[in-house]
Amino acid sequence: MADLSIEFCGIKSINPFWLASAPPTDKAYNVVRAFEAGWGGVVWKTLGEDPAAVNVSSRYSAHYGKNREVLGFNNIELITDRSLEINLQEITQVKKDWPDRVIIVSLMLPCEERLWADIMPKVEATGADGIELNFGCPHGMPERGMGAAVGQVPEYVEMVTRWCKQNTKLPVIVKLTPNITDVRAPARAAKAGGADAVSLINTINSITHLDLDQMVAFPIVGGASTHGGYCGSAVKPIALNMVAEIARDPQTAGLPISGIGGIGNWRDAAEFIALGSGCVQVCTAAMLHGFRIVEEMKDGLSRWMDQKGYKSISEFSGKAVPNTTDWKYxxxxxxxxxxxxxxxxxxxxxxxxxxxxxxxxxxxxxxxxxxxxxxxxxxxxxxxxxxxxxxxxxxxxxxxxxxxxxxxxxxxxxxxxxxxxxxxxxxxx
Known part of the structure; x- marks a missing residue:
């Protein structure tokens, strides 16, 4: 039977399926239920400075296919709306109770070195396995000089990454924004800053649809709306391309990649891994169908690997990269x-x-x-x-x-x- 365990930038995981930083990972209750269901790891919903962010209502909208199938999912939710202290306490306890599961802590702070230097030891003290720098959030936070406002400027990506590496011994994963002309530029900057890995893609700027009676886009907040972050199966082709671009770029080749974007079944995961991802992160599919989807993902991937003769994830990770080239070739x-x-x-x-x-x-x-x-x-x-x-x-x-x-x-x-x-x-x- 195929071995689904992996080692990602020095972090051991029982399987490659992690929950992405999002509502499903915003508290201990959710994370424990996810681990009970069989997820190998989680990226805890993004922490920030106190006081915590304040969210609006409503927050989600969707792009539908036939029979109301959700093809794309849009959100205008911000980072955690709970205090830093409570989040750190819960992370500490969950990691203590589940030592064989991966907990990565997502962080987003203003571009001030003292703030990053201050939070690093606090995160290390929780026993967490690694840190993910959220340089991708496309709504709400960029207006405050964070999220995609950092991720769209390679110099900022390199600068903040270096600050973090200088103040922690934990692996640092840089989460990249897709809202950029060439994703290779921030990936190269992350590597230059000392990043141990990158994760991508974060959500894409979007407006899913309008209420033509009120003449306002969804989600509606008091008669107005704004662009949000688009995710779900519709973004998978974009995510696969960006993962492949980084995997085959000579300047970033070999840099570990955590693949994100529209992964909803084992086949999606296998495709991301074949294009260079060492692990995959899932969000929208879990929000739509619950944590139990990981059972089918693990079973399907294991059966496919057995059929193909792959004994481990590493045996086919990146195997499709050499077959991905420029049009001119x-x-x-x-x-x-x-x-x-x-x-x-x-x-x-x-x-x-x-x-x-x-x-x-x-x-x-x-x-x-x-x-x-x-x-x-x-x-x-x-x-x-x-x-x-x-x-x-x-x-x-x-x-x-x-x-x-x-x-x-x-x-x-x-x-x-x-x-x-x-x-x-x-x-x-």
């Missing part, structure tokens, strides 16, 4: 063509409409003159292998993309004679 001579399995086809015509109206007109609609029955066939000469038909088909596996033997060798864009700057690009790569 993709094989221009590689070609796939769509193929429709007529036995599985339900004749809905969605592939035809999509291809005919918005793509390359490479699917033919054949109508029987007698019965009126419809058949859809791919015009191989016109198909460019864009995948749109496969994506729109409601029957999984009905349309497949079949690789073609072109007889041509590998050639990327820097080598392609159709590239007017081919020679120049090739020289500078």
């Amino acid at each position: 993709l094989n221009m001579n590689y070609q796939v063509i769509a193929q429709i399995n007529q036995d599985d086809c339900i004749k809905c015509g969605r592939c035809y409409v999509a291809c005919e109206d918005t793509s390359h007109q490479s699917i033919n609609q054949l109508i029987d003159a007698v019965t009126g029955a419809r058949t859809y066939e791919v015009n191989k000469e016109e198909c460019v292998g864009c995948n749109l038909c496969e994506i729109t088909c409601p029957v999984q596996g009905c349309i497949t993309m079949v690789p073609q033997d072109t007889g041509k060798p590998y050639m990327n864009w820097t080598q392609d004679p159709r590239n007017p700057r081919a020679e120049k690009v090739a020289e500078t790569v």
Whole structure:
């Protein structure tokens, strides 16, 4: 049976599933219930200076799919609204009662060295396993010079990280904001400041939807609203890309990554780990479905690892990174063509409409003159292998993309004679 235990920047955990810093980890009661359910660790909801932050009501909104499935989740909640003393006391007790579980303490303070120097020994005294610097919160706190206001300025990231490393022996994890042009810049700064790891992504600036009668966005606070932090399954593609960017950047390669963003099942977790994450953090899925989801996550990941022959997490961590590259290095001579399995086809015509109206007109609609029955066939000469038909088909596996033997060798864009700057690009790569 696969071993799910991990070691992340020197911290041992019974499994890679941690709860992210958020409402599910805001008090001892929640954290204990999470540990009882089987979570390997938690990142305690972000602590700050006293007096504690004050939250508004209401705080959450959502972007829905069909049947009110929550695709994206938005919040305008701030960091802990409980005193620093109470949080530290609870962390101390929970760690004492659960020594085999990981507790990371998330912190957010103004950019004053004395404040960071003062809080570090207090956190160490709790017995916590590590510290996460919240440089990602996109609402409420940036207006006060904290959260994303720090995370968007690499110089600040490096400066505060260095302050913390100089005042603690605990591993320091820097939580990065996605609300930035290039996430590699703050990741490099965190490493330069001595960070032991980075975690990402934090939430994305968002407005989910409006009440068109009141003409105000949700969540509504006394007839007004504001942008909040977007999370949930909808942000997973963005998070995966940013994790991969850091994992394959020569300047940050090897820097441990805690993956966050839309993780709701074992497959999501496996994808983050394959792209370089040493552990994963979960928030929205737990808020929507409860702590027990970790049981299915652990079971599913373990079964998949057994099937693939992976005995430990480390055996496939980062395994997809070498296969992730820049567009210009993709094989221009590689070609796939769509193929429709007529036995599985339900004749809905969605592939035809999509291809005919918005793509390359490479699917033919054949109508029987007698019965009126419809058949859809791919015009191989016109198909460019864009995948749109496969994506729109409601029957999984009905349309497949079949690789073609072109007889041509590998050639990327820097080598392609159709590239007017081919020679120049090739020289500078």
